[in-house]
Amino acid sequence: MKTLYRVVLVLILCSFGTSCKNNFLDEQAQSFLSTSNAFKTTSDFNASINDLYGLVRAEFFTSSDWQPMQYLYRTDMAVEVSVGSNPNLLAEFGPNGTLTNNHWSQLYKIVAEANTVISRIPASQLSDADKVMFEAKARFFRGFVYRTLAYLYGGVPLVLNEIVGEKTDFVRATKEEVLTQVIEDLKFAAANLPGITAVNDGEVSNLAAQHLLAEVYIADGQFQNAVTAATVVIDDGATDLMKSRFGSRSTVTPGDVYWDLFQAKNQNRKSAGNTEAIWVIQLETDVQGGSAVSTAMAGNYLLERVHAPLYRDMKVNGVGLFLWPIGDYTGGRGVGFLEPSQYFSDTVWQSDFNNDIRNANHNFVREVVSTNPASPFYGQVISTKNPPAGANITFPSRVFYPYQSKATTPFNHPTSLYVNPGSSDPIRKYELKATAGGTYADQYMFRLAETYLLRAEAYLGLGSTGLAAQDINVVRSRANASPVLAGDVTIDYILDERLREFGVEEKRMLTLMRLGKLYDRVVKCNPFYGVNMQPKFNLWAIPQSEIERNRSAVLEQNPGYN
Numbered sequence: 001m002k003t004l005y006r007v008v009l010v011l012i013l014c015s016f017g018t019s020c021k022n023n024f025l026d027e028q029a030q031s032f033l034s035t036s037n038a039f040k041t042t043s044d045f046n047a048s049i050n051d052l053y054g055l056v057r058a059e060f061f062t063s064s065d066w067q068p069m070q071y072l073y074r075t076d077m078a079v080e081v082s083v084g085s086n087p088n089l090l091a092e093f094g095p096n097g098t099l100t101n102n103h104w105s106q107l108y109k110i111v112a113e114a115n116t117v118i119s120r121i122p123a124s125q126l127s128d129a130d131k132v133m134f135e136a137k138a139r140f141f142r143g144f145v146y147r148t149l150a151y152l153y154g155g156v157p158l159v160l161n162e163i164v165g166e167k168t169d170f171v172r173a174t175k176e177e178v179l180t181q182v183i184e185d186l187k188f189a190a191a192n193l194p195g196i197t198a199v200n201d202g203e204v205s206n207l208a209a210q211h212l213l214a215e216v217y218i219a220d221g222q223f224q225n226a227v228t229a230a231t232v233v234i235d236d237g238a239t240d241l242m243k244s245r246f247g248s249r250s251t252v253t254p255g256d257v258y259w260d261l262f263q264a265k266n267q268n269r270k271s272a273g274n275t276e277a278i279w280v281i282q283l284e285t286d287v288q289g290g291s292a293v294s295t296a297m298a299g300n301y302l303l304e305r306v307h308a309p310l311y312r313d314m315k316v317n318g319v320g321l322f323l324w325p326i327g328d329y330t331g332g333r334g335v336g337f338l339e340p341s342q343y344f345s346d347t348v349w350q351s352d353f354n355n356d357i358r359n360a361n362h363n364f365v366r367e368v369v370s371t372n373p374a375s376p377f378y379g380q381v382i383s384t385k386n387p388p389a390g391a392n393i394t395f396p397s398r399v400f401y402p403y404q405s406k407a408t409t410p411f412n413h414p415t416s417l418y419v420n421p422g423s424s425d426p427i428r429k430y431e432l433k434a435t436a437g438g439t440y441a442d443q444y445m446f447r448l449a450e451t452y453l454l455r456a457e458a459y460l461g462l463g464s465t466g467l468a469a470q471d472i473n474v475v476r477s478r479a480n481a482s483p484v485l486a487g488d489v490t491i492d493y494i495l496d497e498r499l500r501e502f503g504v505e506e507k508r509m510l511t512l513m514r515l516g517k518l519y520d521r522v523v524k525c526n527p528f529y530g531v532n533m534q535p536k537f538n539l540w541a542i543p544q545s546e547i548e549r550n551r552s553a554v555l556e557q558n559p560g561y562n
Contacts, residue, residue, distance in 0.1 A: 039120035045134045048117050050289070052110060052141045053202070057281050059106045060507065061443055062291050065302040067106075069338060070099050071507035075518065076525035077499060078508075081339045081396045089532045095544035095561055103152065104543050107145050111159060114142035119162035136192035140204050140212075143185035147216050150178040151513045154539045154558060169552035172542075179220045186213040190229075197238050201268035202282035202442075207233045211278050211446045214454045219514050223461035230455035233278065239448050240275045241478050247272050249412065254362040258479060262406035262505075267442040278446040285414060285440050292438055294414030300438025307407040307504055308334020311368075313399045314382075316390035321370040321377050325432040327413040329365050329405065333436040336398030343525035344503065345402040348496045356481040358500055362410075366402045371427050396528060404503045409440050449475050449501050457494055465489045472497055495521065513538060536560035 038044055061068050073080040074089065092099045117138035121131050149156045157170040158178055173181075190209035199205045210232045217226035233239060245257050247266035266272045267280045283301060284290025292300040308331025312324035325333035349359045361367055366384045370377040377388065384402050387393040393400045415421050417436045423429040452471045459468035465486040473483040475497065484493065495517070498506060512518040516538050523530040541561040 039117070039123075040125045042126060042130055045117060045121075045124070045126065045130075048113060049134065049137050052113055052117075052138070053282075055106070055110045055113060056141065056144070057283075057291060059103070059110070060445070061281055061301040062283075062299055063106070065297075065305055065337075065437075067102055068301070069306055070103070071509045072338060072504060074522070074529055075508040075512055076341060076495075076521040077344050077503070077506075078338050078340055079396050079526065079528040080337060081398045082337050085396070085528065087529065087532065089529065089537065090534070093537045093540055095541040095547070095557065097541070100153075100540045101543040101545060103540075104149075104546065107149055108159075110145045111142055111149075112163065114138040114145070115159060116162045118142070118160075132192050133194075136189045137204065139185040140189035140193065140209055143182045143189065143209075143216075144212060146178055146185075147182045147212065147219070148510060150175050150182065151219070151510050152540050153542060156542075157555070168550055170546075170550050170555055171553050172556055176220070179216060182216050183213065183220065186216060190232075195238070196236065196269065196278070201270050202280055204279055207236060207239065208279040208446060211451050211454070214451065214458065215514070218454065218457050218461065221461070223458045226458035227455055227462070230451050230458065233448070233451045234455065238269075238275065239278070239451075241448055241452075241474065242274060242276045243478055246274070252411075254360070256357045256360065256363075258357050259360075259363055259405070261447075262441060264409050264412055264441040267444060276448045277444065278448060278451070279444075281443045281445050283440070283442050292440060294416045294440070296435040297437040300440065301443055302437055303439040303504060304332045304408040305335055305437035306337045308332055308336070308403055309339075309401050310334060310336035310398045311400070314387075314391060314393075316375070316377065316388050319375050320372050321375045321382060321388075321391075322368070323371045323427055323431065325434075325436060326371065326427060327409070327411060327418070327430040327432050327436070328371075328427070329362070329368050329410050330371070331365070331403060331405075332408045332410075332413060333432050333434070334403070334408070335437075336401075338504070339396050339398070339401045340403065340503075341526040341528065342395060344499050347525075348499050352481045356476075356479050356500065358479050358481075363405055364402055364503075365405050404505075407439055407504055412440075414440055444505060449478075450498075453494060453498055453501070456489070457491070460489055460491060460494065468494075475501055491515065491517070492521075534560070 060071065072078050074092070080087065091097055094100065118135055121135055124131070126134065155172045155174040155178060158173040158181055186209050190206050190213055193204060193206045193209055196205040196207045210229045214226045214229035217229060242257050242261060245255065245260055247260050247263060249255065249263045250260055260266055261276070266274060267277055268274055269277045282290060283292040285292040286294050297305065311322040311330040311334070312320065314321045322330050324330065349356060353359060357363065367381050370380050370382055372378060382388070384400060387400055391400065411430060413432060413436060417432050418429070419431040419433055421429055452474050456468040456471040459471065468489045469484050469486040472489065472494065476483060498511060512521055518538050519533055519535045522533045536559060539558045542555060542557050547555045547557065
């Protein structure tokens with residue numbers, strides 16, 4: 001009986017095909033996407049370019065509430081309050097540090113995507129014009145990322161083609177060779193990307209390439225070329241600093257044009273008329289393909305959560321001074337991880353503390369009114385300069401410190417994040433749900449104020465301090481700050497001005513490491529980290545995992561990390 005059963009089963013299986021030699025389980029797919037038929041049409045290439053935008057957004061803004069902030073922590077600008085007063089910088093900058101490993105991996109992922117686009121163009125069905133356009137876009141991203149790798153690690157493996165199989169024999173190019181390739185990529189991008197008025201909000205343009213080219217020329221010591229590239233951006237008829245109030249909340253008081261720059265829906269050129277915007281990262285709340293959603297922190301840039309203080313725990317005799325979380329100048333649902341260094345919050349403002357609009361209380365929040373009716377301080381102004389003695393506030397503190405309001409959207413969070421937006425209570429109507437914590441506004445990657453300061457750097461490199469002062473004073477004039485004299489222009493002054501103008505907006509780690517100034521500035525300006533800072537940290541370590549898996553060649557480590 002068992003034998004008969006087996007025979008019948010074999011006959012049944014064979015009956016599904018013309019021969020038992022044909023496996024009826026073999027797939028005969030009629031339509032599918034694979035490496036052999038992808039990258040043919042403009043839709044295929046647009047999908048990969050959009051992915052490049054998404055990868056950049058994740059690396060620098062949205063991947064988590066900590067990884068993007070590593071471009072801010074451990075600099076002269078801020079401290080990571082949650083790690084205590086004596087962080088182990090040797091481990092963090094070292095070969096096995098999460099800092100060095102995570103960014104290496106994510107940045108090379110962007111390189112790989114850009115190389116795939118470039119390598120697939122020749123065999124595609126694109127028109128000749130589209131071939132040039134997509135190559136320009138991919139080369140912009142590749143240049144942007146290799147510039148970042150060069151600043152952080154120095155010389156790195158220079159991969160310019162799609163890798164389709166195992167490769168274990170990478171070797172490091174020199175930093176100079178990497179920067180040379182970056183310049184070549186960006187020159188191609190600048191020559192072939194559309195003009196800034198022809199692109200959609202968030203897309204890169206010829207001026208974005210020229211802006212970045214100016215920065216990289218400075219890093220390579222080509223100061224006159226940097227001046228030329230920056231001048232292309234500054235002199236373009238479509239660019240100008242915003243000097244008058246504008247946008248979605250231009251009638252709100254207190255406020256000014258600097259405050260307006262960071263309000264929701266004000267960052268973009270086409271939709272908001274912001275002529276200062278050069279490249280803006282799109283968070284696009286509740287938009288398909290965007291990042292942020294209005295009901296949660298998910299996918300958002302979590303600068304509010306990280307930078308705004310934890311006002312909830314500001315107490316005297318056990319009684320809180322503030323209701324929390326409230327979407328006002330107490331910073332929404334901040335939890336106080338990133339506190340400004342005292343150099344940033346105090347020292348750099350001393351000469352124009354009361355004049356510079358960037359230091360006005362609605363921009364750099366130092367005073368807030370107690371909002372808890374149960375507190376004896378209710379209704380009183382509470383100052384970070386002189387907090388109530390019983391609050392026991394010392395530096396560093398997660399609870400109460402000056403912070404930049406650009407990290408949040410005061411009185412303007414998405415409606416769905418409010419607990420009771422219809423409340424008649426002027427405070428409770430802005431009470432936030434536990435899912436708040438994001439910064440619900442698009443974010444600048446490049447804006448024109450930085451182009452002016454980059455050109456000032458280049459003029460300083462040429463010894464033209466008068467011209468450098470002129471460019472710095474364009475930025476300072478908009479801020480109602482007193483002009484700098486040519487004799488006072490130094491690289492440290494420009495770095496101070498970048499703190500004043502950009503603060504938590506800037507990827508400060510990249511600026512300091514581009515200049516080889518991380519060690520000097522941290523030791524000088526931020527003793528929280530300075531006690532453990534070492535000169536070798538001007539370059540991060542090459543990840544040990546990359547060295548070990550590169551078994552067919554030697555991937556050399558940076559000096560001091562062996």
